[in-house]
Amino acid sequence: AQKVTQAQTEISVVEKEDVTLDCVYETRDTTYYLFWYKQPPSGELVFLIRRNSFDEQNEISGRYSWNFQKSTSSFNFTITASQVVDSAVYFCALSEKRGGATNKLIFGTGTLLAVQP
């Protein structure tokens, strides 16, 4: 069965520190997608990144970077030089095909990141 584990429930850092959020997944599918979403206090889920299972190239977007390693079934997310505005709950998710072209997202339980000024 598909499963996503985010072992870090809460992380607290001081502004400008680097922080890595861990994500480990389980799936029997050979083709799948992995996602990260950010949920600020307002509640809306903001899409950050999608990674195809065939693409293990790491990605960098500004202060954000993602490390996808199929060998360890991990898709970790690093924020460099964290800022107070990065404070949010971060969700890792795995896609599962459902009926035709739909995707069901299997979410981890989320990691609450608190960046202190």
Place this chain on the structure above:
Amino acid sequence: SQTIHQWPATLVQPVGSPLSLECTVEGTSNPNLYWYRQAAGRGLQLLFYSVGIGQISSEVPQNLSASRPQDRQFILSSKKLLLSDSGFYLCAWSVGGNTIYFGEGSWLTVV
């Protein structure tokens, strides 16, 4: 560009009362539509998804139902709310098997 709206943003309802949450998507045609619920403790659970008008698939048995009367409209309903229906409800959309984008969410408190 595509946008998604859902309302109301906040709702306080007594036990046994009906519920209607509405979601509309703009800027795309024939989207896949989803209703997720986030209960206390942050877990996100898929409730319903729809690949077309009138086509609804339920993921978990529950007190809720969904309908899709128009291509870009998705409605979450209940005839009689339970205390356990309280939570944060998120509508979402995707085109085909691509990225799922979420709405602003609706906070439901059943008292």
